[in-house]
Amino acid sequence: MGLRVNPSQRQQRIGLELRRLRDISGMTAAQAGQRAGIGGTHLGHMESGRTAVPSAKLHALLDAYGIESEPYIRGLLTMNDATGRGWWSDYRGDVASSAVDLAELEGTSESQGVFDMVNLPGLLQSPEYARALLESAPQGSDPRITERFLEFRLQRQEILTGDYPARYHAIIHEAAFxxxxxxxxxxxRQLAHLVEVARLPHVIIQILPFRSSRFPAMGTPFTLFHAASPELNTVYLEHDAGAVFFGDQGHLNRYNMIFERLSSVALPALMPEAERRFPTERDSFTLLQHLAYIL
Structure with a gap:
């Protein structure tokens, strides 16, 4: 079997974890490979995500590196055993590979923390709002491509309403509205859609108002994906030049800290039941009502 030319984010992450563990152990590729019955060059291909890691070899490597955390071992084995095939597979070639990787990560993570300050997060967009964004994008002049992207985005949203929905916490800057x-x-209608999504028990939506005086210096939307083992968490950053996934502890610590700070300075979560009482304090629901009024 030949080497992978474009390994997926999941395949790259498995390789990066193996390289991180080997670095911590202080072993060379040749030494680790000898312990696991793998050639040093072959191990190098595994660490770059260019070739698959047989389960038996993964077990042997984890044993050689002295890994004992059961949640981490189970998480890494589950990630390694995944085929990468899901509903998103039908969109390969039609949407960017990073978007396919994003959908796969959404489908396998236990929870998400999202921050956006220009657009509403993709999983919270109404079809009408999503279509308007897609039509304004560079590829928006092609109706076929727009329809395909819209279909893909709306199918991603099913992660919030399926049989085993992921926990979802979104912080949206007021500027996006x-x-x-x-x-x-x-x-x-988009605001009404947010209220309906906020009724889901596993969804938290907060709005960060313009008047917040303690806004962290933050200019890039990001998503924190939480796995069963925190070592396998991922940060996703999206910008005009593309998208990037980070799994190193430095980035994870930084963006976890930023998200906690954002949540602490944002308004209390959107709670639709607040419709039945006169607001006595500023919260996300009353700001949403104000925004609807001034539109």
């Missing part, structure tokens, strides 16, 4: 991507009527 003032962008002119859609007309006021469509935006009001």
């Amino acid at each position: 003032h962008m002119g991507f859609v007309d006021p009527t469509a935006m009001r």
Whole structure:
């Protein structure tokens, strides 16, 4: 079997974990390979994600590196045994490979923490709002591509409403509600859509208002994906030049700290039941009502 040319994010992450563990152990590739019955060059291909890691060899490597954490071992074995095939596989070649990787990660993570300050997060977009964003994108002049992207985005949202929904916590800067991507009527419908999604017991939505005086210096949307073992968590960053996934502890610590700070300075979570009482304090629901009024 030839080497992979474009390993997926999951395949690369398995390789990076093996390289990280080997570095911690102080072993060379030749030494680790000898312990696991793998050639040093072959191990190098495994660490780069260019070739599969047989389960028996993964067990042998983890044993050689002295790994004893059961949740971590189970998580890594589960990640390694995954085929990478799911509903997102039907979109390979139609959407960016990073988008396919994102959908796979959404489908396998236990929870997500999302921050956005220009657009509403993809999993919270109404079909009307999502279509308007896609039509304004560079590929938006091609109706076929737009429809395919819209279909892909709406199918991603099913992770919130399926039989085993993931926990989802979104923090949205107020600026995202003032962008002119859609007309006021469509935006009001988007606000109503947010209220409906917020009724789900596993969803938390907070709004970070303009008037927050303690906003962290943060200019890039990001998503924190939480796995069964914290060592396998992932940070996803999206920007105009593309997207990037980080799994190293430095980035994880940084963005976990940022997300906790954002949550602490954002308004209390959107709670639709607040409709039945007169607001006595500022919260995300009353700000949403204000935004709907001034549109």
